[in-house]
Amino acid sequence: MRVPHVSRILSHAFWVLIVLCIMNTGSAVHASDTIVPVLPAQRFPLSDVRLLDGPFRKAMELDQAYLFSLDRDRLLAGYRKNAGLPPKATAYGGWESKGICGQMLGHYLSACSMMFAATANERWRERISYCLDELAACQQARSDGFLGGMPNGPELFATIARGEFATNGGADLQGAWVPWYNEHKLLAGLRDVYLYTSDPRARQILLRIGDWAISVCQNLNDEQMQKMLSVEYGGMNEALADLSDISGDPKYLALARRFWDHTVLDPLADGRDDLTGRHANTQIPKLIGAARIYELTGDPRMKKAAETFWNAVVSNRSFVTGSNSDREHFFPLGMEAAKLGPENGETCNVYNMLKLTGHIAQWSGRCEAYDFYERALFNHILGSIDPDSGTCTYFQALEPGRFKVYATPQNSFWCCTGTGMENHARYGADIYTHGDDQTLNVNLFIASELSWKEKGLTLRQETDFPRSDHTMLTFTLQRPTRLALRIRVPQWAQDGIFVEGAVAAHGERGSGYLALDRTWQNGDHVTVRMPMSLHLHRTIDDPTMVAVEDGPIVLAATLGRQDYPPTDHVADQTAYDLLYVPSVPQVVTESKTLDWLAPVGDEPLHFKTRFVGQPRDFEMSPFYAVHHQRYAVYFRLLDSSQDQAVREKRNQTTRPADR
Secondary structure: OOOOOHHHHHHHHHHHHHHHHHOOOOOOOOHHHHOOOOOOOEEOOHHHEEEOOOHHHHHHHHHHHHHHHOOHHHHOHHHHHHOOOOOOOOOOOHHHHOOOOOHHHHHHHHHHHHHHHHHOOHHHHHHHHHHHHHHHHHHHOOOOOOOOOOOOHHHHHHHHHOOOOOOHHHOOOOOOOOHHHHHHHHHHHHHHHHHHHOOHHHHHHHHHHHHHHHHHHOOOOHHHHHHHOOOOOOOHHHHHHHHHHHHOOHHHHHHHHHOOOHHHHHHHHOOOOOOOOOEHHHHHHHHHHHHHHHHHHOOHHHHHHHHHHHHHHHHHOEOOOOOEOEOOEOOOOOOOHHHOOOOEOOHHHHHHHHHHHHHHHHHHOOOHHHHHHHHHHHHHHHHHEOOOOOOEEOOOOOOOOOOOOEEOOOOOOOHHHHHHHHHOOOHHHOOEEEEEOOEEEEOOOOOEEEEEHHHOEEEEEEEOOOOOOEEEEEEEEOOOEEEEEEEEOOOOOOOOEEEOOOOOEOOOOOOOEEEEEEEEOOOOEEEEEOOOOEEEEEOOOOOOEEEEEEOOEEEEEEEEOOOOOOOOEEOOOOOOOOOOOOOOOEEEOOOOOOOOEEEOOOOOOOEEEOOOEEOOOOEEEEHHHOOOOEEEOOEEEEOHHHHHHHHHHHHHHHOOOOO
16 A cells, blocks of 8 residues: 555545534544554555565466456446446356355456556556446446445445345345445455556546445434444445545545444454454454554554454464464454364455554564564465465365365355455565665565665565575665665574574564665675574464474475365355364374474475374475365374373273163
């Protein structure tokens, strides 16, 4: 996201105070809200970063091939129908033929826009342009500015505008599933088109939708708004805040503030975690929106809510892979092993947590946020794309013995299909940040090249990480340049990092970065080594249930294809929940170290248990690279007495009753 111009934000702040005096807003406004924060770390435009050869570029290329395979007219079918125009093709299957249909077009526009920024390939602009022409025609066919793909969308929102809707206990809105969620996807897609391609048509369409959204909500009182907001509404607050920034008009920011769910967000703004039992991905986008409003207004409650939520999820509600939730919901604190199941790790959740983490990292200027970002990106997102089809996972089951399940190319179109399209287009977003004109941060070790045009500087990062623990940073400069190059010292690098053979360096006090402040010359390079080591992750509620990491990389036992279904591409993401799960080996040893794991040949990140596996030893490799076979991220680690106790308990359970 580009950084808004300060003068425009100050203008916003003045007018927002006036508008909020006459609108019923979701949170209190004070004079201090107008103090726009200065972000210690700022992102570079996505167009300034190019991926080099490596696993992330390969995943991006898989995603590109899938995006190019999609038929835009099928994605637009519902929009034309709601505009009274004949569809040019039949809508796709799966969720695109249900009440949530139309949401995929927004994701598609976002993904294509980011792909254009990340590659400069004009084919993406052409695909986007066709969609804009079609959406403009649909909007012109109506008089109210509405655009949407869900069935009977105009009639549905007319009912909402009159305050005559039902919510079915928060499960759906007027029987139509999640209409505001759908609208958010389109708004976000058009926003991304404008930000990444500068096409003015996207802005024009956005403004008309924004005005229509205001008309829907303007006569709803706070009680009606809260009833409406009990149903998942995606990141409407984020999209409207961004529209206010793009347009310079505070009325959209005022409406963004009204999309404030008191039940969930008030406790967070007060510093309380009240998330147990709540649908996880309903909540995360609300906090991304709060983060964006904070950046535009300085409202401290927005910041507090976002930070409370982020800390709660990262510290207490995430699995070892950086994912969260069981059957899409936040489970009680203190549970982990008890919640390992077929529906862990929703990919949408991780996508949105990474977006929120990007905001948190910019506010603090510290590296802890990137420790989580790296964990979730390398272990979940990178491993979510099928290396054969380019489709993605909905869940990534963590119950031992499960396997990854992927979308079908044309008959799934889950929410995670949409965020999956975007995930692999935005890898360059957070690799580098800058604090000011004199500071450059290297946050992630991903093969890439940064062009900092204002400084006449290119930084090339060549690395095979995580297969190698080295990265080399090389400057190409138009002139000698004084700069503090700040390299993240990861939490998992227990001995710090080594720079060109120097002693271990632990970074600046309080920041977690190692700063090399000097005048750099053209061709200067820095070689960094980040020693990786094996370590155990023990679950919160059962210390005998463990996972193994090598540095930040989660390893998984590879268990083959016993009782494997004919295909792991499904239309229903829960299709194999009840499928038989074979027993999984465990480890029995008296050792207090990981000396029972030995490298497999010269293959990095591959290991094998040595004489401790019961009933057999097994190999382990990076979870992100495990596809089309069963696995165990978590497994039992027992000493002999614990193993004996488990055997006795099993015998008692299975012994026939006395006759």
